[in-house]
Amino acid sequence: MVVPTNKHHSFFEEVFEVVKLIPPGRVTSYGAIARYLGTGKSSRMVGWAMNSSHSSTENIPAHRVVNRIGVLTGKAHFGPGKEMEMLLVNEGLEIENDQIKNFKEKYWDPNVDLL
DNA sequence: CGATTGACGTACG
DNA sequence: TCGTACGCCAATC
Secondary structure (H helix, E strand, O other), X not given: OOOOOOOOOOHHXXXXXXXXXXXXXXXXXXXXXXXXXXOOOOHHHHHHHHHHHOOOOOXXXXXXXXXXXXXXXXXXXXXXXXXXXXXHHHOOOOEEOOEEOOHHHHEOOHHHHOO
């Protein structure tokens, strides 16, 4: 349809809701969010939603979303420097070469903790 | 409205 | 174990 439907909850908004629930100092992955929303194979869309999150008036902690191995793949979208890394470190995380240390311990799975 | 895109994930060599 | 190739799916242009 050319005319957009009056969906009150787009996929992006669903992603935002989950991201906002990530506790400070914890991180999750794009795939985990995608699976939580039921579309396990649309993890790429989650990243895209993050890209769109800076347009949102809400404060989306997009820096708490990394890829499945704990690498800050989206850091380039946060600013010219290491803004994403700085935000995470400020929350108590340890990062080395864009890799989150003890990622398994810091990992927050919406499918487990939020269910 | 069709083609392109993309901050991923999994499979395969 | 590491690097490369492809599939996914919804928003954007």
